[in-house]
Amino acid sequence: MTAPIRLYDSMRRQKVPFEPLVPGKVGVYVCGPTTYAPAHIGHAYSAIAFDTVRRSLEFLGWDVTYVRNVTDIDDKIIKRAHETGEDPFAMSAHFADTYNQDMARFNVRPPTIEPKVTGHIPQIIALVERLVANGHAYAVDGDVYYEVEKFPPYGKLSGQTLDELKDGARIGVDERKKNPADFALWKSAKPGEPSWDSPWGKGRPGWHIECSAMTVTHLGETFDIHAGGKDLIFPHHENEIAQSQGADGEGTFARYWLHNGFLNFEGVKMSKSLGNVFNCDQIADAVGGEALRYFCVKHHYRSPVDFEVEVTVDGQPFDPIKHAGRDKQVRFYSLEAADRELAKFYETLAKVDAFMATGGDGGTGAYAPGAEDLLPAARDALADDFNAPVVVASLHASLTLANKLLESGKGIDKEMRRRTLGKLAKDMRTAGGAIGVFTQEPAAYLAERRARLVKAKNIDVAAVEAAIAERAAARAAKDFARGDEIRKRLGEMGVALHDLQGGTDWSVQD
Ligand SMILES: [Zn+2]
Structure with a gap:
């Protein structure tokens, strides 16, 4: 049909x-x-x-x-x-x-x-x-x-x-x-x-x-x-x-x-002399390819889009004459924000996948209110001149509902909770796929993102892993004060710890 x-x-x-x-x-x-x-x-x-x-x-x-x-x-x-x-x-x-x-x-x-x-x-x-x-x-x-x-x-x-x-x-x-x-x-x-x-x-x-x-x-x-x-x-x-x-x-x-529509850089069009012609591989290396995709589909394809970026040389705004031939530092602020938002979706998808792996799919029956809204909303939006931003808004509503159900099973039947989370994750991938996002395995996306942020923030991975091992040993010896101290120290470096069944994972906060 x-x-x-x-x-x-x-x-x-x-x-x-x-x-x-x-x-x-x-x-x-x-x-x-x-x-x-x-x-x-x-x-x-x-x-x-x-x-x-x-x-x-x-x-x-x-x-x-x-x-x-x-x-x-x-x-x-x-x-x-x-x-x-x-x-x-x-x-x-x-x-x-x-x-x-x-x-x-x-x-x-x-x-x-x-x-x-x-x-x-x-x-x-x-x-x-x-x-x-x-x-x-x-x-x-x-x-x-x-x-x-x-x-x-x-x-x-x-x-x-x-x-x-x-x-x-x-x-x-x-x-x-x-x-x-x-x-x-x-x-x-x-x-x-x-x-x-x-x-x-x-x-x-x-x-x-x-x-x-x-x-x-x-x-x-x-x-x-x-x-x-x-x-x-x-x-x-x-x-x-x-x-x-x-x-x-x-x-x-x-x-x-x-x-x-056109892509504008803070109101100005792209041009070599302004230093704002960015190659695709440069962008994908800096923020991940899917961040640009996500940024694009947050805007309607016909609208002109403003793109926030900062180009500097030694901390000074890039000047095409003064800085000719020099290495430029580029911050893609719009894309960094898109990547942070995208990471929230992938983190939730990873959590739902992990939750679903611990039991059944919840069988058949009714879903929690709101769980069935996404696909019809995506269909209506895309049938109306390919309105992808409306799909993104609906995906956010599903994300909020999934997080609420992940956090607490209060006031909801156990099987219905499971069933609803399974449906939300499946439909988010389907609606996301219709606009070209959420096409990766969450673990692969999150690992790639962490590697990128580790590099950008100059984090010593071996030191982080040694600290995590030290914390695990301290906690095993019931020295919780030492464990908390290590967590705090890593937090100051921009590293967040996630205690999971079977071990501790970590991510970089940006
Ligand atoms: Zn042609």
């Missing part, structure tokens, strides 16, 4: 009911990365947003085909490879691999299909030939341009008129273009550049044409949802529409458009 959904369509500029082309199935195309450098937080933010959409759709019973492309030939790739002396294809393949490794750390699943531009050159050439043949494009000296005047709806997605676009494109205009807003479908090769044979001579595709060729190859002339970052609306998505509908007619191509 698929649940009906409503989504905000950027083309219609309103929330609309989603009607699939084929009942029960959804085809989604997301513009993926251009692979010429390590992925940064902006890439992760967009990938997480649409992975959450995909997981939500699956949670709601839809059969999703999720296509995310890789731009593996492009001006930026050629430029970068030229600078580093690498082979452009080997370099882009390397960064495509590291992109997927990075995304996996944020619980972003690999797409169903991951097409690459270099694997679609014949389809791209055929599409450009059709556009030339039907008068939407023209060739000049080995280049091919799309003639925007020939496509009257041009500008509809971004809400601009052709006159405005012409004015905007006047600076540094190429005299060979019929209209300043015309854009390249095929670029003739310069000496030493990678190229393919074409009816217009040796060359390579322009950026936009690849998505028109790949969507039709993998999802058909018309498909359900096209997604991407807000920064792609113009010109990239506008041009995709012009190309695809120019070839296949109006009414074809994407039926719904989803765009995610």
Whole structure:
């Protein structure tokens, strides 16, 4: 059974009911990365947003085909490879691999299909030939341009008129273009550049044409949802529409458009000169990948998000000129807070798992009040334009109830308590999975987090373990004063002890 959904369509500029082309199935195309450098937080933010959409759709019973492309030939790739002396294809393949490794750390699943531009050159050439043949494009000296005047709806997605676009494109205009807003479908090769044979001579595709060729190859002339970052609306998505509908007619191509909001760093956009472009591996190493995931799903995918971070050099705020080339210290305050919140969920899940392991599952029967609220609330929220923050709020309600039941069995039937805790933990994992959190074993997450905090706080693990052994010996000898003294000393170092059946565990307080 698929649940009906409503989504905000950027083309219609309103929330609309989603009607699939084929009942029960959804085809989604997301513009993926251009692979010429390590992925940064902006890439992760967009990938997480649409992975959450995909997981939500699956949670709601839809059969999703999720296509995310890789731009593996492009001006930026050629430029970068030229600078580093690498082979452009080997370099882009390397960064495509590291992109997927990075995304996996944020619980972003690999797409169903991951097409690459270099694997679609014949389809791209055929599409450009059709556009030339039907008068939407023209060739000049080995280049091919799309003639925007020939496509009257041009500008509809971004809400601009052709006159405005012409004015905007006047600076540094190429005299060979019929209209300043015309854009390249095929670029003739310069000496030493990678190229393919074409009816217009040796060359390579322009950026936009690849998505028109790949969507039709993998999802058909018309498909359900096209997604991407807000920064792609113009010109990239506008041009995709012009190309695809120019070839296949109006009414074809994407039926719904989803765009995610920007990530802002305390009100300013990401930029290298401000020192706030953070690579994915840097973030995942600093706070754990799931903390970024959790931070993202606490915000609606369309909202702009403010991200609190502090970059310093020797305790002074980072200055791009004064501190050029120096080692920067970075505190990801927003993500540290997210990680603390996430740890509370995992600690409770670990406690419930341990509790359930000591007895049965409580059998069948009624649950404590509130225990059955989570999944229906998650379904309603995700069916309403993928409202993940509402799911997070409901998860918090379940967390509170689970902790209450763990702390005390007072006023509740023993079996009902057990049954309810089992259900809460199971449903929290299910609802969490729909937005990409709580996918790890609690023990694995907590161990990884402890190791991270030990490193950040410079804690001597051997000394902590020796102190715990000393305390155990003191307590065995009934010297409880000594035991308490050791606990206090460790507490001052930021180490908290947890006495459990069979031994003492410890965690780092932050
Ligand atoms: Zn695209």
